[in-house]
Amino acid sequence: MTKPKRFHPFYIVVEFFNVIKYWVIPLALSLVKDELSFSWWQYGMFAILFCLFVFDIIRWRMETYTLTGKTIHVNEGVFTRKVKSIPFSKIQNCNQRTPFLYKVVGVTQLKLDTGMDGDDDTITFHVITIAEARRIQQLIQTKSDSLETKEQQEVEPSVITKEERTLHFSPTAKDLFRASFTSLSMFVVIPILLSLYSKLDELKEIVPIQWVEDQAQSFIVQQTWIMMIVLLIIMVCISFVVGIIRTFLKYGKYEVSSDKTHVYIIQGLLNESSFSIEKKRVQAIVIKQPFLKRLFRIAEVKLISAGGIDHSEAKDDINSLFPFLPRKDAEAMISTILPEYQVISTMHSLPRRSLWYKLSIPSYSWILSTAIIAGLVIWVPALQPYTWLLYGVSAFILLLSVLRKILAYGNTQYVMNGSYIQMKHGGFGTELFLTKRTKVIDVSVERGPIQKWFDLATIVTSNRGKPVLHRFRLSGVPIPLADTFFTWYRERDQEISIVNEDQKK
Structure with a gap:
């Protein structure tokens, strides 16, 4: 049995950041609003954060893991201790995550899934070195392979052969451009802009942005429709560029x-x-x-x-x-x-009767939409001149529903x-x-x-x-x-x- 090991000390920073990331912005905004003058509740928040930091240090000291010949043992908890023991043979797959900040420090996160039910179905090495993660995965693979090749191990018990991997796919620039369009990554800018716009009211009390709003409204009123089209084209181009960059960052090293x-x-x-x-x-x-x-x-x-x-x-x-x-x-x-x-x-x-069966199933989306449209026509007089258009929408939804059922039969x-x-x-x-x-x-x-x-x-x-x-x-x-x-x-x-x-x- 090997000696118990701890996670990398960077684990303390990660856990503490996961706690304070929801506190930083409210605390910073409150300090700016109060002109950097501290109140009693702000001192209390700092005291709580300090206690949480100390708790993360204690947890890092107490949580350990041990790799034996055939089993992984993990000791978790501070006040309530818990020990997980999972044989190598039960591990189904390995998932490794290395965010950018982790790569800078030289650490990673390794998760081992067993496929079993319950709380003990997964073992997570929250922050370990990349070399340690590689060693654990090689050890798991070696032990798993040894269960199927006992005869070979009896002949050469001290030799561990590392098989070469065969690369089957790595995306080209053409694949990445195609992925950026079909994944609709270019539309990722829209929710970001909407989110920023929704935060304007919260920032008005701290940052004087009323002048910016007035200037924007004045610009929209004064400029011609040609300028608005140019701005729209620029926004679309920015969206495409952001979508392509996002796709390259996500799948560039696939x-x-x-x-x-x-x-x-x-x-x-x-x-x-x-x-x-x-x-x-x-x-x-x-x-x-x-x-x-x-x-x-x-x-x-x-x-x-x-x-x-x-x-x-x-x-x-x-x-x-x-x-x-x-x-x-x-x-x-x-x-x-x-x-x-x-x-x-x-x-x-x-068979053909399956088509009639699928067509006979009620389309609840069409029924609901038609009921809503009928209610609007009855209770909103201003929409009555557009009755034909609203019921045209209902007919279009019905057509889509029928077409989907026909395609479902064929597929x-x-x-x-x-x-x-x-x-x-x-x-x-x-x-x-x-x-x-x-x-x-x-x-x-x-x-x-x-x-x-x-x-x-x-x-x-x-x-x-x-x-x-x-x-x-x-x-x-x-x-x-x-x-x-x-x-x-x-x-x-x-x-x-x-x-x-x-x-x-």
């Missing part, structure tokens, strides 16, 4: 690589993030094509794992094989990195290929789901009143995921397919029995 056992994803120029997962831990593959991406024939490939990204905390989806890949390139990359998963281009469509497809199942659904956008029978933990068949009338059903698969199970629903399938689906899934027990027997041998 790399997808793999070795014999793992898949590695790295992204970010200033704020770097990385994701690694053992190939056998991949539960399913999802290919998403929202409407705009379908127009440009690009797709996003996501790897579903039991210890995937916790989206309640994560800002970026780092478990994606670059969200703006051409569809054919995405499918080719899947077959290269994960040869077990082959995307089948020819799939089975639904809903399926195929069962041996131990694999591939399903696809969607209207204006599509989502393709590919998984293996042994990775599916539960299946079900649902039937509503309208489905019973058309002799149809909905099949549902459940795979392990995080923070919840990943479920995929295929609606409007015929009953014989649902029966075949159950028969296909029953063979899972036989496959698992064979795998367990092989492991015992």
Whole structure:
């Protein structure tokens, strides 16, 4: 057993900043308003901040971690002590975040996901050196591989071979420009401007900005419409430039690589993030094509794992094989990195009665919008001259709803290929789901009143995921397919029995 280790001392600064970042602006504004004269409550705030800083130091001293031969032990808490112990074999994937400030100091954050339920499903090394994070990941990978290669370790117990990674994808300038347009990054300026405008009233009491408002209003009144168009064009250009810069910073260093056992994803120029997962831990593959991406024939490939990204905390989806890949390139990359998963281009469509079933489902968005429009026409007399226009909007919403249902019928497809199942659904956008029978933990068949009338059903698969199970629903399938689906899934027990027997041998 190795000696217990502490996080990097920069952990104290990070934790203290996470506390004071919500206090700094109100405290600074109050000091400016009071002309730098301190009151009793401001002294109290400084005293509380000092106590919190001391508490962070104590917590840094008391929280430690230990790496043994097969297990990670983490001691947490100050007043209430807690010990987490997780075997290396339970770790599903590793997530590493290195914000720009962390890179300057030479530290990073490492999160190990197990895919288990409860509070002990994740171990987080909040602030450790980059070299220490690399050492931990190599140790986990070595121990994980040793469980499958015991015979090789008996022959050469002291030799640890480091496999070379194969780089599968790194975006070009063309890929990044395409990503900046299809991700709508240029519109990121709009919420920023709206946020700044909403803060003007709060700053009026401290900063004299009334003169700026008067000058802006005078300029708008005096200038011609040509000048306004020029200003609009300038704002659009600025938005495009900001969007392109944002995309380059986020995806400029995107790399997808793999070795014999793992898949590695790295992204970010200033704020770097990385994701690694053992190939056998991949539960399913999802290919998403929202409407705009379908127009440009690009797709996003996501790897579903039991210890995937916790989206309640994560800002970026780092478990994606670059969200703006051409569809054919995405499918080719899947077959290269994960040869077990082959995307089948020819799939089975639904029978014609499924179309009538989808069209018979009420469009609640159209019903609600029509009710609102009718209420406006009745209770707002000023809108009555525009009745035809309002009901035209209602008709347009109904047309979109019908078109979406027709597209959903055409896009809903399926195929069962041996131990694999591939399903696809969607209207204006599509989502393709590919998984293996042994990775599916539960299946079900649902039937509503309208489905019973058309002799149809909905099949549902459940795979392990995080923070919840990943479920995929295929609606409007015929009953014989649902029966075949159950028969296909029953063979899972036989496959698992064979795998367990092989492991015992």
